[in-house]
Amino acid sequence: MLNYVIRRLLLAVPTLLFISLAIFLLLDLAPGDPMAQMPLTVPPEVKEKIRIALGLGEPMYVRYLLWLKQFFINEPLHIIANMTGWDIAGGAQRVISWQTRSPVADIIAQRLPQTLTVVGISYLVAILIAVPIGVISAYRQYSVFDQIGTFVSMIGFSVPTFFTGVLLIVIFSVQLGWFPSIYDTQLRVTSWDTFWMQVRQMVMPVTVLALFNAAQISRFMRSSMLDNLNQDYVRTARAKGLTEKVVVLVHVLRNSLIPVVTVVALGIPTIFGGAIITEQVFKVNGLGQLLITAIFANDIPMVQTLTFIFAVLIVFFNLIADVLYGVLDPRIRYD
Amino acid sequence: MKAFRSLLMGAAAAGLFATAAYADRGSDGHVNIIYWQAPSILNPYLSSGTKDIESSSLVIEPLGRFDQDGNLVPYLAAEIPTVDNGGVAADLTSITWKLKPDLKWSDGTAVTSADVVFTAEYCMHPEGGCAQAAKFEGVKSVEAVDDLTIKVTFTEPKPYPYQAFMGGQSPIIQKAQFQDCLGTKAPECTTANFGPIGTGPFRVTEFRPNDVISMEANPNYRDASKPAFATLTFKGGGDAAAAGRAVLETGEFDYAWNLQLAPDVIAKMAAAGKGKTVAAFGSLVERIEVNMTDPDPALGDRRATADHPHPILSDLKVRKALSMAIDRSLLVEVGYGQAGRPTCNLVPAPALYASPNTDCMTQDIEGAKKLLDEAGWTVGGDGVRTKDGKRLKLLYQTSVNAVRQDFQALIKQWWTEIGVDTELKTVDASVYFGGDPGSPDTFQKFYADVEMYANNFDGTDPEAYLAQHTCEKAPRPETQWQGENVNRYCDKAYDELVAELGRTADLEKRGQIGIKLNEMLTKESYVVIPLVDRGRVSAHSNSLGGVVLNTWDSELWNAADWHRVK
Numbered sequence: 001m002l003n004y005v006i007r008r009l010l011l012a013v014p015t016l017l018f019i020s021l022a023i024f025l026l027l028d029l030a031p032g033d034p035m036a037q038m039p040l041t042v043p044p045e046v047k048e049k050i051r052i053a054l055g056l057g058e059p060m061y062v063r064y065l066l067w068l069k070q071f072f073i074n075e076p077l078h079i080i081a082n083m084t085g086w087d088i089a090g091g092a093q094r095v096i097s098w099q100t101r102s103p104v105a106d107i108i109a110q111r112l113p114q115t116l117t118v119v120g121i122s123y124l125v126a127i128l129i130a131v132p133i134g135v136i137s138a139y140r141q142y143s144v145f146d147q148i149g150t151f152v153s154m155i156g157f158s159v160p161t162f163f164t165g166v167l168l169i170v171i172f173s174v175q176l177g178w179f180p181s182i183y184d185t186q187l188r189v190t191s192w193d194t195f196w197m198q199v200r201q202m203v204m205p206v207t208v209l210a211l212f213n214a215a216q217i218s219r220f221m222r223s224s225m226l227d228n229l230n231q232d233y234v235r236t237a238r239a240k241g242l243t244e245k246v247v248v249l250v251h252v253l254r255n256s257l258i259p260v261v262t263v264v265a266l267g268i269p270t271i272f273g274g275a276i277i278t279e280q281v282f283k284v285n286g287l288g289q290l291l292i293t294a295i296f297a298n299d300i301p302m303v304q305t306l307t308f309i310f311a312v313l314i315v316f317f318n319l320i321a322d323v324l325y326g327v328l329d330p331r332i333r334y335d
Numbered sequence: 336m337k338a339f340r341s342l343l344m345g346a347a348a349a350g351l352f353a354t355a356a357y358a359d360r361g362s363d364g365h366v367n368i369i370y371w372q373a374p375s376i377l378n379p380y381l382s383s384g385t386k387d388i389e390s391s392s393l394v395i396e397p398l399g400r401f402d403q404d405g406n407l408v409p410y411l412a413a414e415i416p417t418v419d420n421g422g423v424a425a426d427l428t429s430i431t432w433k434l435k436p437d438l439k440w441s442d443g444t445a446v447t448s449a450d451v452v453f454t455a456e457y458c459m460h461p462e463g464g465c466a467q468a469a470k471f472e473g474v475k476s477v478e479a480v481d482d483l484t485i486k487v488t489f490t491e492p493k494p495y496p497y498q499a500f501m502g503g504q505s506p507i508i509q510k511a512q513f514q515d516c517l518g519t520k521a522p523e524c525t526t527a528n529f530g531p532i533g534t535g536p537f538r539v540t541e542f543r544p545n546d547v548i549s550m551e552a553n554p555n556y557r558d559a560s561k562p563a564f565a566t567l568t569f570k571g572g573g574d575a576a577a578a579g580r581a582v583l584e585t586g587e588f589d590y591a592w593n594l595q596l597a598p599d600v601i602a603k604m605a606a607a608g609k610g611k612t613v614a615a616f617g618s619l620v621e622r623i624e625v626n627m628t629d630p631d632p633a634l635g636d637r638r639a640t641a642d643h644p645h646p647i648l649s650d651l652k653v654r655k656a657l658s659m660a661i662d663r664s665l666l667v668e669v670g671y672g673q674a675g676r677p678t679c680n681l682v683p684a685p686a687l688y689a690s691p692n693t694d695c696m697t698q699d700i701e702g703a704k705k706l707l708d709e710a711g712w713t714v715g716g717d718g719v720r721t722k723d724g725k726r727l728k729l730l731y732q733t734s735v736n737a738v739r740q741d742f743q744a745l746i747k748q749w750w751t752e753i754g755v756d757t758e759l760k761t762v763d764a765s766v767y768f769g770g771d772p773g774s775p776d777t778f779q780k781f782y783a784d785v786e787m788y789a790n791n792f793d794g795t796d797p798e799a800y801l802a803q804h805t806c807e808k809a810p811r812p813e814t815q816w817q818g819e820n821v822n823r824y825c826d827k828a829y830d831e832l833v834a835e836l837g838r839t840a841d842l843e844k845r846g847q848i849g850i851k852l853n854e855m856l857t858k859e860s861y862v863v864i865p866l867v868d869r870g871r872v873s874a875h876s877n878s879l880g881g882v883v884l885n886t887w888d889s890e891l892w893n894a895a896d897w898h899r900v901k
Contacts, residue, residue: 035769042466044817046465046469049461049464050466053519053522054464097375099544100529101381101528102525169577182581182588185543186549186568280574281573283577
């Protein structure tokens with residue numbers, strides 16, 4: 001197992017380098033200009049000077065190598081320097097956002113907690129809803145519960161979050177006035193009151209995202225349960241006189257969870273990626289909203305760094321999913 | 336009865352004065368502002384985004400601002416220098432500003448002329464990439480005469496010297512805070528760029544880039560009774576609809592900036608009764624620009640250059656007919672509602688420079704047809720006019736934008752009525768306005784017959800704006816397709832008049848020349864076909880008082896006077 005993990009990690013290095021180059025080329029060759037958002041009243045000579053100040057005057061390969069150096073050497077140096085207080089980073093140039101002219105890593109660190117709480121909780125809620133729904137739907141296949149479950153997950157899966165989000169805002173913020181329509185990103189939970197406010201402002205974004213994720217996971221759970229329910233070992237278990245509860249919740253559920261766990265693990269990077277649209281609708285200042293504003297502003301260092309971090313997470317969680325497979329299913333052996 | 340009424344009035348007035356006198360700094364609690372574009376930085380010299388300029392205007396201030404009518408108002412300066420009061424040299428080569436005495440930065444130190452001199456040094460640094468460098472164009476030197484006096488010398492006579500240190504784009508920054516941030520070091524000063532020390536009514540307590548800014552009243556603000564609000568939250572991001580909803584429907588926020596929404600959407604939101612919309616007009620004009628050169632791809636490298644005049648649009652009568660066929664009032668109704676009004680001018684304001692030209696206001700389809708007949712374009716079998724075997728067919732481009740596409744559809748319909756076949760083209764805004772000389776789709780290259788966009792000018796003086804249409808400003812291969820004269824309009828008389836404007840200091844005379852230049856481009860030549868004078872609609876809650884919408888400067892220019900209506 002350890003050998004396998006090490007082999008996979010080594011293989012990931014060229015993969016990630018290739019991904020970083022692909023992202024860089026895509027961003028660089030795509031049309032668009034960080035100066036395009038400037039008012040037309042700014043004369044072209046001034047724009048040209050700003051471009052040069054941003055480092056756009058250099059040839060493409062120089063900019064790519066510079067980014068590699070900043071991301072893989074300078075940033076870790078700064079992080080270590082910050083944690084230990086050693087002065088090893090010196091004046092090494094960090095990855096700087098074109099919009100804010102400040103280090104990209106600082107902004108990401110500032111945004112990460114919001115994304116993790118909102119999107120993370122919604123993912124957790126989604127799993128907690130989806131697993132029981134999947135189990136019951138499969139056990140009572142074609143029952144009324146199953147039909148309703150199928151209907152709700154079809155809606156959850158096919159109605160886009162920018163629609164459900166705005167719908168919830170119109171009903172619960174505008175009409176009923178129960179929840180705020182704009183997420184207060186400065187709220188610090190210090191008392192029961194502020195905790196309650198935090199809960200209230202998280203209700204709508206979490207609901208929207210949970211509905212979307214639960215729809216997907218419950219379908220996986222249902223079909224995986226159905227696969228297992230008709231297996232011989234289930235009949236054997238029943239023949240041995242085990243109660244129905246033990247048969248379903250211990251024997252069938254455990255085996256059915258194997259593919260679902262993989263799906264859930266593969267979905268974790270999307271938590272870090274944030275929910276671009278939902279964050280935008282509810283003004284949650286997470287990574288998704290950061291990415292979309294950076295794309296609109298053609299802030300290439302920010303977009304490049306964020307997408308690359310997402311790529312790293314996806315590669316990493318793919319590995320975790322594969323390892324989990326081996327742990328959960330004794331039939332699978334990697335060595 | 337009369338006496339009773341005057342008594343009542345007197346009592347009311349006394350009440351008003353009483354509240355004014357009792358108003359204290361910070362007595363009105365908290366105010367929430369939402370901009371649907373989020374501020375990324377609080378240093379206007381490193382970003383020309385409106386969101387960044389306006390959010391920083393709460394903290395840092397210029398020597399003078401423009402008020403809602405475009406007049407100059409002193410802020411940090413004791414008065415606006417003019418030739419009459421001796422502040423501007425008689426030969427127009429220098430301007431001398433005097434600071435108000437006893438001004439303090441929010442950290443308690445004194446504001447001196449050294450800070451103003453440093454501000455100029457900061458933006459004029461050749462490696463800084465200053466976004467407001469245009470404001471300092473033609474400035475030879477900025478020197479401190481004494482602690483409160485600053486003399487700006489120009490390389491040549493400058494009839495309109497109110498560029499540097501005027502308006503939200505050019506505020507004074509503190510030398511002590513920024514002195515290590517010159518040139519290439521500018522982006523490294525994150526703390527300073529995110530929390531400038533200023534003289535404005537508020538100071539920054541926390542800045543989260545692209546998200547939210549927390550501010551509190553500046554304890555050293557020059558008016559001891561202002562601002563009325565103790566704390567302020569400036570939230571950014573989302574979209575115009577959400578911002579409008581938060582002020583007009585849910586009442587969570589007090590002020591929402593620039594609600595670029597369909598007129599009926601705003602009306603529906605306002606019906607909830609939690610807030611009001613305010614509108615004001617500046618110099619932003621949505622217009623159709625006419626290409627005077629032939630963009631035919633068959634011409635190779637020299638397409639769309641002065642070598643090849645446009646085969647159809649070089650004729651004044653055709654251009655005039657195109658303008659006559661447009662119903663501008665309907666365009667306003669469809670696209671802008673309260674935030675627009677029909678215009679025939681490229682320079683619609685300020686009043687001094689606005690031509691009384693209204694000849695395009697009423698649509699005249701029959702007149703347009705007659706003009707085209709006169710020009711020799713006869714209607715063919717399919718309803719499209721032809722002349723010498725050439726069809727009257729135009730390519731009409733603009734950027735991707737819902738309102739612009741509505742306009743394209745309507746105008747195409749009117750032009751079809753007069754026998755002009757119109758092909759529509761839309762380009763993504765970041766490409767269209769991107770200025771990449773390698774792209775064939777930029778508005779500067781103008782590989783189309785007519786194109787639509789909006790533009791305005793900074794401040795209240797249109798000299799530089801009108802000078803954009805001189806012959807040498809035409810984008811062409813020799814200039815890497817840079818330049819503002821996208822029509823490639825070239826008229827010696829126009830160039831001479833622009834030069835004359837550059838020599839004239841007398842305001843009234845400048846107004847007359849400006850009006851003439853505007854008319855030469857619009858009603859005399861129809862090289863520019865103005866459509867809509869685009870104003871701005873913002874919204875504030877019913878309980879927020881003191882809002883005066885200003886399109887000539889930052890919308891938050893008078894935030895010191897904002898207060899809670901009780």
